[in-house]
Amino acid sequence: MKFTVLTLGLLLTSAAFAQAPTPPAPTTAQEWFDGKDVNEDGFLVLEEVPGTRTEGNFDSFDTDKDGKLSFEEYRIGREATEGAGGGMGGMGG
Numbered sequence: 200m201k202f203t204v205l206t207l208g209l210l211l212t213s214a215a216f217a218q219a220p221t222p223p224a225p226t227t228a229q230e231w232f233d234g235k236d237v238n239e240d241g242f243l244v245l246e247e248v249p250g251t252r253t254e255g256n257f258d259s260f261d262t263d264k265d266g267k268l269s270f271e272e273y274r275i276g277r278e279a280t281e282g283a284g285g286g287m288g289g290m291g292g
């Protein structure tokens with residue numbers, strides 16, 4: 200009874216195509232922060248942001264020098280660096 204298998208296969212294929220693709224959501228500071236906060240403790244440490252601009256700016260972002268970034272520290276730091284027009288040689292703005 201290959202007919203049944205073939206029909207089932209067609210049904211599965213149709214179902215896959217029927218799913219609407221999810222549009223790419225803009226990454227907000229909060230979403231980026233949450234995505235990097237692997238252990239979900241509400242703070243970012245250096246090990247959680249390898250290869251990012253946040254890693255390079257970690258010391259300046261970490262205003263209370265406790266070795267980790269709260270969302271508030273990250274947000275303020277991010278705004279400061281982006282507002283400076285990419286002075287760290289990032290986007291060339």
Ligand SMILES: [Ca+2]
Pocket residue numbers: 235236237238239240241242243244247
């Ligand atoms: Ca964390």
Ligand SMILES: [Ca+2]
Pocket residue numbers: 261262263264265266267268269272
């Ligand atoms: Ca801190």
